[in-house]
Amino acid sequence: MRGLVSALFAASALGLGGCGATVDPLGRDPQRAEPDPSPPVERTVHPLVAPASYPNAFADLLGKTEPEIDQKLDATFERLFHGSPTTEAVYFTIGDDQAYVQDILHGDVRSEGVALGMLIAVEMNHRDEFDRLWKFAASSLRYASGPSRGYFRSTCAEGPCADPYGHQELALSLLFAHGRWGSDRDIDYGTEALELLDVLWNKERDNGGVVDGVINVFDTDSWLAVDEPTVARAGLTRPENVKPGYYALFAQATAEERWVKAADAGRAFLKAAAHPKSGLLPSRAGFDGVPEPGSDTFTPEVYRAQLNMALDQVFGAEEPWYGTESDRLLGFFAGQGMTTYGASYSLDGARCLDCTRSLALVCMNGVSALSASTAGKSSFVDAVWQLEGVTGDNRYYDGILHLLSLLTLSGRLRVY
Secondary structure (H helix, E strand, O other): HHHHHHHHHHHHHOOOOOOOOOOOOOOOOOOOOOOOOOOOOOOOOOOOOOOOOOOOOHHHHHHOOOOHHHHHHHHHHHHHHOOOOOOOOOOEOOOOOOEEEEEEOEEEEEEHHHHHHHHHHHHHOOOOHHHHHHHHHHHEEOOOOOOOOOEEOOEEOOOOEEOHHHHHHHHHHHHHHHHHHHHOOOOOOHHHHHHHHHHHHHHHHOOOOEEEEEOOOOOOOOOOOOOEHHHHOEEEEHHHHHHHHHHHHHHHHHOOHHHHHHHHHHHHHHHHOOOOOOOOOOEEEEEEOOEEEOEEEEEEHHHHHHHHHHHHHHHHOOOOOOHHHHHHHHHHHHHOOOOOOOOOEOOOOOEEEEEOOOHHHHHHHHHOEEEOOOOOOOHHHHHHOOOOOOOOOOOHHHHHHHHHHHHHHHOOOOOO
16 A cells, blocks of 8 residues: 555656746736735634534434434444455555545545545544644645645646645644644644645745746635636636635634635635525636536535535524525435435536436535425435445545534534
């Protein structure tokens, strides 16, 4: 397994050294950074404010007991992290102090998977697994030099990239680790989180301009995370990259107003991007929510936006539109058949583009039920509960979203 990882990252390094010429077609001077919209980041992590309570749909809608819920969570974690390496696990250790999460289907390691593994680990109080994953990310995924210094390697649809989704998950996981365990051992979780949050806005400042096509993760006009931090993808985003609930917490941790603006902009984008009838979201869109040509489809990568919206409410946002959106989504999928709805659709829902069953979508629809008022929402929650451990080649995406949905629906995905 070590040989596989070495080969993967040797290949990634070849493809990620530079993303194009230093000429900036957007009209910006590549030798001058745009002004930072906020003061320099304060190197102190301010405490996060947790909500007074967390919804527990398994108990409230299904009548499950706390021991039943804990047993299911623990068993699912053990299979996904420490089960059979050939059929169950996606977590693999390296040496004495590192580990990674592998996308089994595609045979690679992505920042999103490592980061989501860290989020699961801190939520379930598994510090050893968390520390191993972070040490791997810091040593094998993080660029140590060049214009992408401080970003983390991953894989996107078009190939190697510095995926904004993974960066944001890493930052939240580090903040939660700081809040839960403190930063008084060999990893300063808080400082690592603040440095990462800073680079997401200020890569161009740090580089003295746009170098080799590398730009900030966050666009300072729209306040949204870009599709990828390159000039070529500068005007686009993906709904799963838009995480208003995270930004509200980042604002608390950093005392920076730009994160409040990002949260407001994120909620407005999701409203604009969702289809008014089906509720389905496009795989990519401009900052105004209009789908990119060729991306006006609901596909597996965008399922995670449903988790983003649910967590925004779980973390304390008062946004009535999430209820409207959840009712539309669940109404659409119920109309397709609770046990027969497909994996991908045209945005209006008129055409099923991939009619196979997706366990990841089953899990995310269950999470959407937290905000829904429709009478049938308990059926979506029960569908998540009935899932056993995910096995086989799809266990990376399906398995991680399954465990995250269990944590969210049980009220165990909490602010620390």
